[in-house]
Amino acid sequence: FGVLACLYVFILGLQLLGDGFKCLGGRGAGGMFDAISNPIAGLMVGILATVLVQSSSTSTSIVVGLVGAEQMSVKTAIPIIMGANIGTSVTNTLVSMGQSGDRVTLQRAFSGATVHDMFNMLTVLTLLPLEVIFGAIEGSGGPLFWLTKVFADIAMENGEKGDDPLKDKSPTKIVTSPLSEAIIQNNKYVINAVSLGAPAV
Numbered sequence: 001f002g003v004l005a006c007l008y009v010f011i012l013g014l015q016l017l018g019d020g021f022k023c024l025g026g027r028g029a030g031g032m033f034d035a036i037s038n039p040i041a042g043l044m045v046g047i048l049a050t051v052l053v054q055s056s057s058t059s060t061s062i063v064v065g066l067v068g069a070e071q072m073s074v075k076t077a078i079p080i081i082m083g084a085n086i087g088t089s090v091t092n093t094l095v096s097m098g099q100s101g102d103r104v105t106l107q108r109a110f111s112g113a114t115v116h117d118m119f120n121m122l123t124v125l126t127l128l129p130l131e132v133i134f135g136a137i138e139g140s141g142g143p144l145f146w147l148t149k150v151f152a153d154i155a156m157e158n159g160e161k162g163d164d165p166l167k168d169k170s171p172t173k174i175v176t177s178p179l180s181e182a183i184i185q186n187n188k189y190v191i192n193a194v195s196l197g198a199p200a201v
Contacts, residue, residue: 012176017065019184039079039132043124046083056088074148075141078131082124089117 036042049059063080066072096109131142141149 008175011172012180014061014065015173015176015180016183017061018068019180019186020065036080037076039128042076042079043083043086043128046080046085047087048083049080050084050087051090054091054094056084056091059084059087075135075145078141078144078148079128082128085120086124089113089120092116 036045046059046063049062050056053059060081063072063077063084067074067077092113093110096106096113099105099109127144131144134142135145
């Protein structure tokens with residue numbers, strides 16, 4: 001029962017995160033992310049965010065919430081997720097430093113952490129240039145962008161934007177909606193009106 005309750009709270013938290021970004025961001029919040037349209041800047045934001053919160057899961061969940069709330073594009077999110085994978089290397093290095101009482105154990109722990117670090121860094125060094133180069137040639141995104149689009153189209157049964165065959169059928173939304181709507185409700189008309197600002201007199 002405890003595991004199911006924790007899973008419910010986690011899914012509810014993700015739904016509230018997305019709803020919160022919609023309410024706080026409004027239509028004009030996209031300008032907040034103009035600086036990270038540069039892939040290198042996005043990579044650095046992902047690294048910094050993960051180092052600050054010491055959790056790649058947290059920073060990745062925030063990015064997923066932003067993409068779900070349409071405050072960030074998938075193309076912009078890809079380098080940030082890559083940065084989160086590099087940022088988590090700081091965590092495993094800190095854990096390995098915890099073995100400093102025994103020189104042999106420290107050496108083994110630090111070696112394991114370095115393998116993880118190198119795997120993440122070499123993967124980003126390989127995939128990020130491919131993503132940027134093919135994205136510049138193609139225009140809309142690189143190989144990872146198109147791979148995610150294929151998976152999303154399969155999951156959505158090739159539905160166009162706005163034509164969501166899973167709408168009102170998602171078991172997680174059915175279960176979490178009563179509580180999430182009691183906490184926060186999105187009204188897209190109010191959000192759009194707030195984002196336009198006060199009328200000029």
